[in-house]
Amino acid sequence: MTSVSYDIELNGVYKSYPLGKSRIPIFEDLTMTIPDGDFLAIMGPSGSGKSTILNLIGGIDTVVRGHVSIGGSMLDKMSTRALTRWRSEVIGFVFQFYNLMPMLSAAQNVELPLLLTDLSAAERRERVHTILDIVGLADRHDHLPSLLSGGQQQRVGIARAIASDPRILLCDEPTGDLDRKSADEILELLQLLNTKLGKTIIMVTHDESSTRVAKRTVILDKGRFVSEEIAQCA
């Protein structure tokens, strides 16, 4: 997997959503490239299309026209089954509200994506233990999400996202539900995953201070990029 470059390319993407009997266009001709290993922050007002970009890259939404290509795979050409499999191998999701299974322990939540692999139970346990250690939750292995703080739950969410070693992490407002201190810890963790493990990270955020950990920040408005800022030293 590491030998393939997972550049992300959106070419001439047209995307619209139904609103009553008509359709509202989100993107009319969106083209962008996100190189492998990038840490891109996307900002913009509500309805500008930030989350739609994540959905399209993550293969959980489809374009009306145009193409989304990742590492040479054309997402719009894949069957639902192939796309599901591809997503489990290439993409990790980090959600604003963590989206943990409330009845499963931290370890069981992290193990979920590993159930899609060929790893044995012992190998899965070992992997879960290692990952929870990486995110600083080795001592919260058996805790239910309700017994963890917001920051800890988001760490479990990140651990789940990286459990199957995906190349790309899609983070939708990962610090949006956290206090400043917890948010900073999460951002540092994401930066670590980008710099040390080479994960491509695309983070949608409303919080300008969160963009300091990103290598690039783009601002989206009404489906168009209105500015781009490249960090001096990320």
Added chain:
Amino acid sequence: MLGFIRQSIALSGANLRSLPRRAWISLSMVLSVTLVVLVLLGFLAMANGFRKTLSATGSEDVALVLSRGAFSEALSRIGTQQGHLIEEAPGIARTNEGAPLISRELVVPVDAVAQDGGKNETLSLRGISANGLALRPGLQISAGRMMTPGTAEIVIGARLAARYEDLNLGDTISFGRSQWTVVGHFTAGGSVFESELLADAGLVQAQFNRPNQIQSLRVRLEDPAAFDRFSAYVDGLDLGLLAQSEKAFYAAQASDISRIILFLGWPLAIVMAIGAAVGAMTTMYSSVSDRMVEIATVRALGFSRSAAFVATLVEALTLTLIGCAIGVALAWVGLDGWSASTKSGANAQLAFQLALSWPQALSAVVLALGIGALGGGLPALRATRVPLRAAMSGRA
């Protein structure tokens, strides 16, 4: 395949563990299935108990002679002269003195007061000949003694004695134009005979103004194989009489009445099951809605649609099976062995015990699985169509 199984197990486990979040609506689904199972098993136990009671009645080597076309003894009439002709039939067992083992019998309805509720209910008073007891080998006096022929004494089936007033040993009760004294209680292996009162046939004819009237002849045969000869002889007499083996007579009655009970029971249970399935569907739609973000999240992680389908269906089937298990347990504890009664062919009370069996419990399980599959199927399909965008937008 292994991945699919792992996914299904993981999602099913997560679903089941989240049930406390939907405790009340899940409980209502469980209870509705319990109710359906209880109603179904009630009818099945009734039919089975009735069949068991009647099938425990009668012997292969006893022939019952009735008027041709008479469905029950109450509709049969046999003349005295016809009775004499039957005595000459081949294959009849005889006493040491050479007398044929035949009992001339008639059944008359009498009223007794039920201890539970004090209502008058109709019982069967059977007049039998002196040989009548010899034709009922399973009959045993459980308390008191046998009646003395020619006297106004009666013996009572043990099942009736506990349920009606004035049927204790030594009690005197008015039937017809005279007073009868209860001198004994008997058991008869759980057969129909336990629902009867036995008295001397001659006295019953006299007291109920039915001189020389006989409804049935019970005949002890030399052996079961002698029935064909006996039956052929009765047919040959051309008296409008029909011989049947006692066993076959009660088996036919059991079959007819069980069929009627099942004819009422199954449709009622199925109508209730449809109602329960609709309730289950509501519950499961609510479950899918409750887990929308969770389902979308695991689907976004790469879990298959099929696993989401299976997990929802497993939840539905688990709830219905829990309801079924409770229903079967309650039915077994509350219904199995419960005494009931119904009207016999003579419009008299016929006591029997409800009886459950494993095949009936299996029927209930199949019905419950049907409710689960029907109620869970569409919501399970809905689970496969949860938009993955829901993972991005909702709180878990």
